[in-house]
Amino acid sequence: MTISKLDDYLLTVKGYFKSKNFMNKSQYFSNDEIEEYQFKAIYKLLNDVCRYIPYYKNLFWEYDFDVSNFDNLNQIKKLPVLNKQKVLDSPHEFISATYALKGLELSTSGSSGTPLKTYASKNQWIIEQAAIWRHWRWAGYNLRDKIAVVRSYAPKNEEPIFKLDKLKNWLYISPYHLSEKNVIQILNKLKKWEPKFLRGYPSSLYVLAKIARNNNIKIKSLKGAFTASEVLTDSYREEIEETFQIRVFDHYGQAEITTMMHECEEHRGLHILQDYAFTEFEDTDVKEEKKLIATNLFNYAMPLIRYDTGDRVIIDEKQCACGRNFPKVKKIIGRSDSLLMHKKGYFIPSINFYTFFSKINEISKFQIIQYTLNDIEIKIQIINENNFNNLKYHIENEMNERFGTKVFINFTDDFLMSEGGKCNPIIQKISY
DSSP states (O other): OOOOHHHHHHHHHHHHHHHHTHHHHHTTOOHHHHHHHHHHHHHHHHHHHHHHOHHHHHHHHHTTOOGGGOOSGGGGGGSOOBOHHHHHHOGGGGOOHHHHHHSEEEEOOOTTSOOOEEEEOHHHHHHHHHHHHHHHHHTTOOTTOOEEEESSOOOOTTOOSEEEETTTTEEEEOTTOOOHHHHHHHHHHHHHHOOSEEEEOHHHHHHHHHHHHHTTOOOTTOOEEEEOSSOOOHHHHHHHHHHHTOEEEEEEOOTTOSOOEEEOTTOSSEEEOTTTEEEEEEEOSSSSEEEEEEEESSOOSSOOTTEEEEEEEEEEOSOOTTOOOSOEEEEEESOOOOOEEOTTSOEEOTHHHHHHHHTOTTEEEEEEEEEETTEEEEEEEESOOTTHHHHHHHHHHHHHHHHTSOOEEEEOSOOOOOTTSOOOSEEEOOOO
C-alpha cells in the first residue's frame, strides 16, 4: 500500500524517538549483547515465517529445519542462500498478507537491470527511520535542521526545480535539472536559505560542488552531507568535501530491507548495523572480497532470510575509534553506476532511471546504452505486448525529456553482456 503523507510523518516521528532511546544504546552493545539481541529477533522471525510464509513453510520441511531446535545463530546457515532470481520468480511466496496489507510497498532500484517489488511492515519502517535518524545525529544533525535534498523530486513541465517541505524543513531540488545555469541558481538560493546539510546522490552533489568551485560560490552554513544510492567514489568525496568544507557521511541500504551500513564520524569505512540485520560474509574467488549475505531482523511483511545482496565488500578487521562494536566495511564492490549525460553536457543520476523502469510492470529488463550525447539506445524486454504502443509512447516521451534529445527504444531480448555473463543496465560510451 501507499501510505498517506500524515502516516509517513507519524512513522518518521516514531523512528526519531526510537533512535533517541533504544538505538542510542544499542550502537554501543558489547559483542555478547549484540549476539543475544540478534538471536532473540531471528528466533521470533523464524517462528513467524514457518507459519505464515509459503516459501519458508516448504523450505523448512525440505531441509528438516525445526525452529524449536534453533539455539544459536550459526544454525541459520543450515538454510540455503536466497538469490534475487528466486524471489523474482515467485514474489507472492515470500509475502505475509497480514503485514503487507498494512505495510509499505517498495521497489528496488533494479541496478541489476531487473527491478523487484518488496514490502516493509510498519514496525520495520519505524526501525528504518530510527537507523537513519541515528546516522544523521552522528553528523551533528538536530531535528528540523535545514536539509537541501538533491533527490526524490522529479518536477513535471512548468513545475519549479525546487520544492519546500515546511514541516520537515527540507528543500527538495530536482536532480534532473543540473545544468550549469540551473546549478548556479540552486547554489545562490542555498546561500540565502542557509541549509546545514546536503543530502543526495553522490553524482548530483559532485556536480553542485564542481560548479560551485568553478564559480567561487560559498555556502558557509553547511555542516555536512549525506550520500546514498550510488557508490561514493574518492573523487566525488574529495570534490564535495573540499569545495563545501564539510565531511560526507555515506549510507548503504536496500529496498529489499535486508541490511544497512553507515559511515560514522571517524570516516574510516561504513559500519554494518547489527541492531538492524544479521549479516554474513561468504568467501569469493577474490581473496579480500566477501559476498554480502543478510537477514533483516524485523521485516515480517516480506522477510528475506540469508539474502544474497549481489554486492561484495572488503572487511576492515580493526576496531573503530568511535567505540561502536558494529563491524566495518572498507569498500563496497559492484554498486558503482555509470553517469548518464544530458544533451547539454551535464550529468544526470542513473539511479533515477532504475526507479522509473521499476515502476512499469510490463518491463522485466532494461539496458541504456549512451554512445554520444545524441545517440542513445534503450533496450527493453517486456512481459506482454498488449499495451505495446502506449508503453512505447510513454517511455519515449519520458526518455526524450530526460536526455533532452530523441532516444531509440529497442524492444528486444538481445542485451549486451559482459565476458562474465553480467548484463550491465547502464553502458556509457562517452569519455569525460
